[in-house]
Amino acid sequence: MTTLEQARPLSAADDDIGREKRLRMYRMLLELRLCEKRAYDLFLQNLVKGTSHLSLGQEAVAAGFALGMRRDDYTFCTYRGHAHTLARGAAMAGVLGELMGRACGVTAGKGGSMHLTSVEHGAMGSYAIIGAHLPVACGAAWSAQYRGTDQVTVCFFGDGTTNIGAFHEALNFAVVWKLPVVFVCENNLYMEYTPIGTVTAVAHPAADRASAYGLDPVIVDGNDADAVFRVAAKAFERARAGEGPALIEAKTYRHSGHSRADPAKYRPQGELEQWLQRDPVNLYRERLVTLGYPELDLRSIEQDTARRVDEATQSAKASPTPALDLIHKDVWANGGSAWRN
Amino acid sequence: MTTLEQARPLSAADDDIGREKRLRMYRMLLELRLCEKRAYDLFLQNLVKGTSHLSLGQEAVAAGFALGMRRDDYTFCTYRGHAHTLARGAAMAGVLGELMGRACGVTAGKGGSMHLTSVEHGAMGSYAIIGAHLPVACGAAWSAQYRGTDQVTVCFFGDGTTNIGAFHEALNFAVVWKLPVVFVCENNLYMEYTPIGTVTAVAHPAADRASAYGLDPVIVDGNDADAVFRVAAKAFERARAGEGPALIEAKTYRHSGHSRADPAKYRPQGELEQWLQRDPVNLYRERLVTLGYPELDLRSIEQDTARRVDEATQSAKASPTPALDLIHKDVWANGGSAWRN
Amino acid sequence: MAELTYRDAVAAGIAQEMERDERVVLLGEDIGAAGGVFKATVGLFERFGPRRVRDTPISEQAIIGAAMGAAMTGLRPIAEIMFSDFFGVCWDMIANEIAKTRYMTNGQVALPLVIRTANGAGSRFGAQHSQSVENWAMAVPGLKVVAPSSPADVKGLIAAAVRDPDPVIVFEHKSLYSVKGEVPDGEALDALGAAKVLRTGKDCTIAALALMVPRAMEAAERLQAEHGIECEVIDVRSLVPLDTRTIMGSVVKTARLFTVEENPRLCGWGAEVASLVAEECFWDLDAPIVRITTPHVPLPAADSLEDATIPSVERIVDTVQRAMG
Amino acid sequence: MAELTYRDAVAAGIAQEMERDERVVLLGEDIGAAGGVFKATVGLFERFGPRRVRDTPISEQAIIGAAMGAAMTGLRPIAEIMFSDFFGVCWDMIANEIAKTRYMTNGQVALPLVIRTANGAGSRFGAQHSQSVENWAMAVPGLKVVAPSSPADVKGLIAAAVRDPDPVIVFEHKSLYSVKGEVPDGEALDALGAAKVLRTGKDCTIAALALMVPRAMEAAERLQAEHGIECEVIDVRSLVPLDTRTIMGSVVKTARLFTVEENPRLCGWGAEVASLVAEECFWDLDAPIVRITTPHVPLPAADSLEDATIPSVERIVDTVQRAMG
Numbered sequence A, B: 001m002t003t004l005e006q007a008r009p010l011s012a013a014d015d016d017i018g019r020e021k022r023l024r025m026y027r028m029l030l031e032l033r034l035c036e037k038r039a040y041d042l043f044l045q046n047l048v049k050g051t052s053h054l055s056l057g058q059e060a061v062a063a064g065f066a067l068g069m070r071r072d073d074y075t076f077c078t079y080r081g082h083a084h085t086l087a088r089g090a091a092m093a094g095v096l097g098e099l100m101g102r103a104c105g106v107t108a109g110k111g112g113s114m115h116l117t118s119v120e121h122g123a124m125g126s127y128a129i130i131g132a133h134l135p136v137a138c139g140a141a142w143s144a145q146y147r148g149t150d151q152v153t154v155c156f157f158g159d160g161t162t163n164i165g166a167f168h169e170a171l172n173f174a175v176v177w178k179l180p181v182v183f184v185c186e187n188n189l190y191m192e193y194t195p196i197g198t199v200t201a202v203a204h205p206a207a208d209r210a211s212a213y214g215l216d217p218v219i220v221d222g223n224d225a226d227a228v229f230r231v232a233a234k235a236f237e238r239a240r241a242g243e244g245p246a247l248i249e250a251k252t253y254r255h256s257g258h259s260r261a262d263p264a265k266y267r268p269q270g271e272l273e274q275w276l277q278r279d280p281v282n283l284y285r286e287r288l289v290t291l292g293y294p295e296l297d298l299r300s301i302e303q304d305t306a307r308r309v310d311e312a313t314q315s316a317k318a319s320p321t322p323a324l325d326l327i328h329k330d331v332w333a334n335g336g337s338a339w340r341n
Numbered sequence C, D: 001m002a003e004l005t006y007r008d009a010v011a012a013g014i015a016q017e018m019e020r021d022e023r024v025v026l027l028g029e030d031i032g033a034a035g036g037v038f039k040a041t042v043g044l045f046e047r048f049g050p051r052r053v054r055d056t057p058i059s060e061q062a063i064i065g066a067a068m069g070a071a072m073t074g075l076r077p078i079a080e081i082m083f084s085d086f087f088g089v090c091w092d093m094i095a096n097e098i099a100k101t102r103y104m105t106n107g108q109v110a111l112p113l114v115i116r117t118a119n120g121a122g123s124r125f126g127a128q129h130s131q132s133v134e135n136w137a138m139a140v141p142g143l144k145v146v147a148p149s150s151p152a153d154v155k156g157l158i159a160a161a162v163r164d165p166d167p168v169i170v171f172e173h174k175s176l177y178s179v180k181g182e183v184p185d186g187e188a189l190d191a192l193g194a195a196k197v198l199r200t201g202k203d204c205t206i207a208a209l210a211l212m213v214p215r216a217m218e219a220a221e222r223l224q225a226e227h228g229i230e231c232e233v234i235d236v237r238s239l240v241p242l243d244t245r246t247i248m249g250s251v252v253k254t255a256r257l258f259t260v261e262e263n264p265r266l267c268g269w270g271a272e273v274a275s276l277v278a279e280e281c282f283w284d285l286d287a288p289i290v291r292i293t294t295p296h297v298p299l300p301a302a303d304s305l306e307d308a309t310i311p312s313v314e315r316i317v318d319t320v321q322r323a324m325g
């Protein structure tokens, strides 16, 4: 029943995506990859405060969707949200700074790594309590529908999230109200340290639930950025045309542990290695090479991105800690936190 | 995909259920019917305090399941739980008394009509917040599984309940843990005053969700007590054999409004009349007559039941209001409510 | 001046705001064609249509989540949670998401939304449909909380809540829906964070909320008539922001404070008020602050039991009289 | 006497009870093979096997509901909610179902179960993973509530919670998991509802809970050393039942009370304690009760901000010293 969107045969004529987008995709994939790696380095240097959840290995999902989005579309994601926030255009220094608890952070250190938000880029927030953002995404989609814009809302979550109540409520709600929202399950095989199959009644946690909401089951290779992009484009088109929501399951894998505290010892031997062979960044580079993109162009993107990540790191490191009066700011719209007169 | 359990051809040879059970079934249907009618009368006399949610028209679901249950099986039901509680054997005076806020009530007036409970009869409670009892039923089933009894847990709920998060969590949980629990959706077409189809993404609120939990979709004619009994028996057998949970959708209809406050004006003209033609009590009587059960036997059951309902009513009316010190009792297992020394 | 029931004043307040502002939308269970189970939204569906007045599935997380998502993207939703007890099934959305998002995003996200709910006892609905949970909301930083006691207040405070740029929880009281009262003609617009002195008196202050307000007023009458005790009665109205000035101003004058809470005893709003007054008016108090609350038990359903559980006029009279005697 | 970390003492307490009573079972997310995200259940899966130590899906309503259903049918489950903030997603099960069912059924249903959860700040996890919500639980009639501050207490109180016939919420503190302390050998069994005087003093009483206890102790040292103020420090330990005798006994002696709460200000447990003491020890108090709390804001994530938000040793010292000065 499930549709596996396959990578198309590779040839220079395969230009349904086109040069400009492909290069942007590669640049984005690289940026996400290098930024996550840098986050890990900073953690090793004890500069990352609190927790952090890397998307290493899952970058093609973030990039493939973001590339298909319009500037005014909305993204909702989880604590594993660095990549999604960056993919919408948030500054790397803002993301790294947030992880480090610095004033330059996208929320000046108030939210932390699990709550990256950049409203000006359509990154409407990272949500840290499993499932909560699915209903919120419905609300944003409802608002777009009500206001008559044709903005799309994209909501990312993990495989483990499909077992919580809010998932069910949001999916049903979105279909009944025919909302322009695209739900994207990044199935990385694990709910924290637990293999998803051991806690889920069906094999495909999202796709096998689609029919419970009258939706088509869609599975995509989440390590193939092009495949993701194509599936996304189709869902966006339908949503903008008023044909309602979609539920997409992207099969992927996280290269590192669940969070910084996790050495990921629960993984069967060889599993990581297998997935590393399908590394989304390498895959994409190889495809570009096969398609005849000059090595030199790719190198220049790589160098440029590496430089930008270094600069962002420097700038985040140089940023001071947030002013302490922020503690009492912005509970309310008037800027303050007074609860009495 | 859905299996509609059909009423079998009627003939005296149709004795898969048998005389003794059939007469018990008829007696039970009548008791539920007359008791609900009496509850309505008492409401008109202003003797029912608080709200009440009648099962008039839905009695075959309660009777068909209860008849198949063992004494030590567990029932979990909703605020619409008079019938389910009676069907397990709770005293009519206890149920009517509870509605009237009397000391003889099954919970001495503390729970009220929405929380009828009779643990000694396996009626483990009526739950008034939509969806809450589905996870609780999982727990009872888990306990039976753990203790190695082969008790079955049956959990009743309405069509509207399939859209709340707890439904989803409980179903997935029950399947993953292979619990001996049977979930029964009484689809009476309405969620309070709202037609279920307008707020649900699929046509069959329960059956169309079964595959999301790897379960078979099962639909049964909820006005045919025999059909219900057969479906129940099959599910119980599987559950006792360790084959896990079932989800059954029983199509039925409530003859009265959602609760005592509701004149049910939102129903399309003629709908009630159509369903009245398939009244579960009449249907059953007609079947018994067709099967050759003597009128006299049926009459005697009818008279006996009417008398017992009258007696229960008298006894409930004669019961005093609960002692006021109950207010401070049984918050804790020591019988009291002290929160300080 | 028109005389309206509390429930009609709810609808009137919402209608006024929907008329004024196209961004105001309504969602909840059975609130549309059916007019709400408490009939507090009667007429709105007919007047504003299904685009702005939307019935939902039984999905409280989706209701509140949708309100939140809509609020952060330009609408001004009013969500109904049918009974305040059902906050339990969407408490994450209220307490963790809505309350904290402006703060966590350093002010990037605004959440101008209202959650209306039917709170309180008196309908013999039992422990899961009768709670007073205004203290649950008060305890969570980031939520504004009001609980009006009269038709005029409910209309004006709903209007204020809708126009407020922050999330506001409006606790309507089930046992007040059928109460009638004068509601001024023309636009209603009250202010959040303002208590009201409903009766002046020199002997003691009684601070009450919602259904407890008419009871405190009646008790004050009787205390005056039967015992010559002159009570100042304050309708607290707004728990967050809390009008400590009005309350403390009164205590400074009377030197005695009683709170009348319908929420169960532990950590009720009266505890907070008492701790504030005990600290800041320590030298003004002539005697201990006394809290009159529902005892710390779930609510029983039977009419006789329920009536004897939540604070009654008699209990207020007795408690005040004994303390003042 | 062995020295154990707080997290190991949790596991030891659970193991002791599982060993003793076959009805004790454990469920939660990643608590089995993984030993829990805070490593507080390490070794239990290996020792008691997958039948008694069960990993669950991310379904907090199912976790708590399953514990409830199991408890009413003969088991004694211990459910873990990974972070206390997640009470939000199962609050109905805790506050409406578990807390009220014995009462609503007139005692027919017993619910001997334990909910363990990681509470509190200090890990820079931000507003949705750092809350102190012990006051949420305290506010709901029908729940017993403890919050141990030391390895010995956590072991003994978990044992007491498991053996108690009523539902008990055990708030473990994230920032205490790695703290070491002496834990007596042999069976541990503490009592619910008993506060502990950890330090005697004549000048004032400081009542604190969980992480605030070591801070209050350190503050007391410094107040003594630097300002000559002799503080009596009480570890409240149990919010429900509340040991008012120990607290009031101390206040009667010292005539001064400070509470140190990690929960945000409004309707915190300190408000309840203050309202009780202000009423019942009114004539014993020499000065206002002062509550030291987290301000009424969500918690910021950055280390520098978080440290400046929850009550610190410095803030306790300053507040007490200024008030006593």
Ligand SMILES: Cc1ncc(C[n+]2csc(CCOP(=O)(O)OP(=O)(O)O)c2C)c(N)n1
Pocket (backbone or CB within 6 Å): A080, A128, A129, A130, A131, A157, A158, A159, A160, A161, A162, A186, A188, A190, A191, A192, A258, D029, D058, D060, D082, D086, D089
């Ligand atoms: C309601 C709730 N329960 C539990 C957690 C703890 N938790 C954080 S991430 C996680 C696993 C999520 O798995 P998945 O949805 O597959 O996302 P992934 O981390 O793999 O991206 C859990 C259980 C939480 N944040 N919220």
Ligand SMILES: Cc1ncc(C[n+]2csc(CCOP(=O)(O)OP(=O)(O)O)c2C)c(N)n1
Pocket (backbone or CB within 6 Å): B080, B128, B129, B130, B131, B157, B158, B159, B160, B161, B162, B188, B190, B191, B192, B258, C029, C058, C060, C082, C086, C089
């Ligand atoms: C969480 C929650 N939301 C809303 C309600 C109010 N309510 C009570 S019954 C009901 C309709 C239930 O419909 P259904 O599940 O079909 O059961 P039926 O009443 O038809 O038997 C609603 C919305 C509730 N009790 N709990």
Ligand SMILES: [Mg+2]
Pocket (backbone or CB within 6 Å): A158, A159, A160, A186, A187, A188, A189, A190, A191, A192
């Ligand atoms: Mg995952």
Ligand SMILES: [Mg+2]
Pocket (backbone or CB within 6 Å): B158, B159, B160, B186, B187, B188, B189, B190, B191, B192
């Ligand atoms: Mg129904």
